[in-house]
Structures are given as structure tokens and as C-alpha cells.
Amino acid sequence: METVFTTQVGIEVPLICGPMYPCSNPELVAAVSEAGGLGVVQPIALTYVHGYDFREGLRFIKQLTAKPIGFNALIEGNNKIYRKRMEEWIDIALEEGVRFFLTSLGNPRWVCEKVHAVGGVVYHDVTERKWAQKGVDGGIDGLIAVNDRAGGHAGSTSAEALLEELGPFGLPIVAAGGVGDATEFARMIRLGYAAVQLGTRFIATTECESSQAYKDAIVSAHEEDIVRTVRLTGVPVAVINNPYIQRLGTEASPFARWMLRGRRTKHWMRTWYALNSVRRLKRSLWSDDTAQDYWQAGRSVATIHDIRPAGEIVREFAAAL
Numbered sequence: 001m002e003t004v005f006t007t008q009v010g011i012e013v014p015l016i017c018g019p020m021y022p023c024s025n026p027e028l029v030a031a032v033s034e035a036g037g038l039g040v041v042q043p044i045a046l047t048y049v050h051g052y053d054f055r056e057g058l059r060f061i062k063q064l065t066a067k068p069i070g071f072n073a074l075i076e077g078n079n080k081i082y083r084k085r086m087e088e089w090i091d092i093a094l095e096e097g098v099r100f101f102l103t104s105l106g107n108p109r110w111v112c113e114k115v116h117a118v119g120g121v122v123y124h125d126v127t128e129r130k131w132a133q134k135g136v137d138g139g140i141d142g143l144i145a146v147n148d149r150a151g152g153h154a155g156s157t158s159a160e161a162l163l164e165e166l167g168p169f170g171l172p173i174v175a176a177g178g179v180g181d182a183t184e185f186a187r188m189i190r191l192g193y194a195a196v197q198l199g200t201r202f203i204a205t206t207e208c209e210s211s212q213a214y215k216d217a218i219v220s221a222h223e224e225d226i227v228r229t230v231r232l233t234g235v236p237v238a239v240i241n242n243p244y245i246q247r248l249g250t251e252a253s254p255f256a257r258w259m260l261r262g263r264r265t266k267h268w269m270r271t272w273y274a275l276n277s278v279r280r281l282k283r284s285l286w287s288d289d290t291a292q293d294y295w296q297a298g299r300s301v302a303t304i305h306d307i308r309p310a311g312e313i314v315r316e317f318a319a320a321l
Contacts, residue, residue, distance in 0.1 A: 012036035014195035019072035030064035035311035076105030109138035127155030149178025151298030180300030182320035
């Protein structure tokens with residue numbers, strides 16, 4: 001099926017394997033693209049988790065598929081060292097032929113300038129209108145609308161309401177969150193979304209390098225097993241309610257709440273959360289220890305009942321259109 005998104009990006013199926021830290025290993029990214037969708041590289045996962053030199057990692061993916069892939073640029077904050085590294089990664093991605101970029105957080109203007117100079121496309125990850133406006137002001141080409149059924153850092157608005165809220169911008173919009181089967185995928189396209197981004201469904205695949213315990217937890221989980229906790233990053237994160245989360249809790253401590261309320265102190269609190277979260281998430285990818293680690297997932301677990309090849313999922317979803 002042809003949509004604005006498939007035409008912009010040059011793919012066959014309006015389906016994205018969303019960038020996931022730490023789950024986006026090269027084999028998974030390539031498998032989705034090879035089947036006609038779009039796999040998106042998460043650079044920190046590619047380098048820090050899966051151990052690739054960034055350029056060599058991209059070239060390895062290109063050995064597995066000649067079809068388009070994307071790149072996720074997290075652009076929040078004023079850390080000069082991180083900004084320089086992200087600029088280097090974007091330049092390398094452009095040199096290696098990547099033409100779809102998904103920006104998250106921050107002002108995407110500088111990314112748009114780099115990418116548009118070579119004919120590329122930039123979509124911006126948002127949960128509500130005010131963030132979409134900043135992206136539009138920065139020159140983006142489309143929006144990734146993260147709804148209240150997504151895993152990880154989910155939004156607070158339903159897919160239907162979010163589409164209505166963002167529609168007036170006149171840009172193509174991608175649905176992100178809550179889609180685990182072909183029926184729901186087709187429904188999102190019929191609603192008017194230009195594509196659908198999946199995360200949780202692609203963790204439960206043969207190509208994803210997550211632990212068998214993580215995959216099994218997704219398959220066996222019900223919608224009510226997904227909870228949100230602020231104890232991991234300082235903002236709500238959707239996770240499976242396993243023994244670690246039950247022990248940790250979902251609400252911030254009184255001290256953390258005080259820190260998060262301050263204009264300056266919230267930065268330090270979130271940094272502390274992030275440093276702990278990054279290390280634990282990396283370890284949890286391969287861990288079977290539910291007492292010590294946690295697993296991100298969205299409410300799409302309700303319709304995920306098996307572990308299958310990623311390409312098979314893409315083809316099944318395409319057949320539903």
C-alpha cells in the first residue's frame with residue numbers, strides 16, 4: 001500500500017520497526033527493511049550495547065539488506081560532548097546513504113538542515129501538540145505520534161485523539177503504540193495514519209537478541225500487566241510489572257519529587273536516573289533475572305501470542321491492508 005510515508009522513504013509497507021534501546025540489534029533492523037518495512041537504527045544500542053563501530057555497524061546492516069533503513073537522533077540537552085558525537089553519527093549515516101531520520105526530544109532544526117541538504121526526510125517523535133509545534137517550527141517533514149498504549153516513554157493521549165490533535169499541522173503522521181497484530185495495524189491506516197511504528201511486537205521475534213525470558217514475558221503478558229513507573233528515568237515509563245518493578249514501585253520518592261520540581265535540580269535528578277537506567281537496561285536485554293531487572297513493553301502485549309521472524313510479521317501486516 002502506498003502512502004505519503006512510503007513514497008517519501010521509498011519502502012513498500014507503511015510499517016516501522018521503531019528504534020529501541022537496547023533491543024535494536026542490526027539483524028532485527030535489517031530483517032524489517034528487507035521485508036519491505038523500515039528498520040531504524042538506535043545508535044547507542046548499536047555501539048554501546050551491541051559493540052559495533054558505528055560506521056561498520058551500518059555497513060553490516062547494508063550487507064544484510066540493500067533496502068532503506070533509518071536513524072534515530074536523540075537531541076535533548078546541552079551536553080557538548082554528546083552533541084558532537086550525535087553530529088558525527090548523523091554525518092556518517094548520511095555518508096552511508098541513510099535518508100530517513102527520526103528525531104526525539106529537543107529542537108530538530110539543525111538535524112533538518114543537515115538531512116534536507118542531501119534530500120533526506122526528518123520525522124519528529126511527539127506525545128502532544130506543543131512538542132509537535134516545536135518540530136514543525138524546526139522544519140520537520142512528519143510526526144511520530146506516541147500514544148498512551150506505547151511502551152517505554154509513552155504518551156497520555158489515545159491514538160484517535162492524538163491524530164485529531166496533530167492533524168491540523170498538515171504533515172503525515174505515524175501511529176506509535178499499542179499495535180501488536182495485523183488487524184490493529186490496518187485500523188490505524190484506515191484512521192488516516194501514514195504509517196505505524198511498532199516496538200514491542202518486534203522484540204518478540206527470532207532476530208531480536210533479547211533474552212528468551214523477555215520474549216516469553218511479552219507473549220504471556222496481558223494488558224493489565226503493563227504499568228508505568230517514574231522510578232526509572234524520572235518520567236513515566238511503560239514496563240511489564242515483574243518482581244523487580246513490584247519491589248521498586250511506581251512513584252518517585254519524596255526527595256526525587258522535590259528534585260524533579262526544580263528548574264535546575266530536575267536536570268540533575270534525571271541525569272542520575274538516566275545513568276542508572278542505561279546500565280540496567282543494557283544488562284536486562286540478556287537477563288532472565290526478574291528480581292533484578294525490568295523489561296519495557298507496551299499494551300500491544302495483549303495481541304502478541306508468539307515469537308516469529310520479523311519479516312513474516314511485516315508480510316502478514318502488509319496482507320491486511
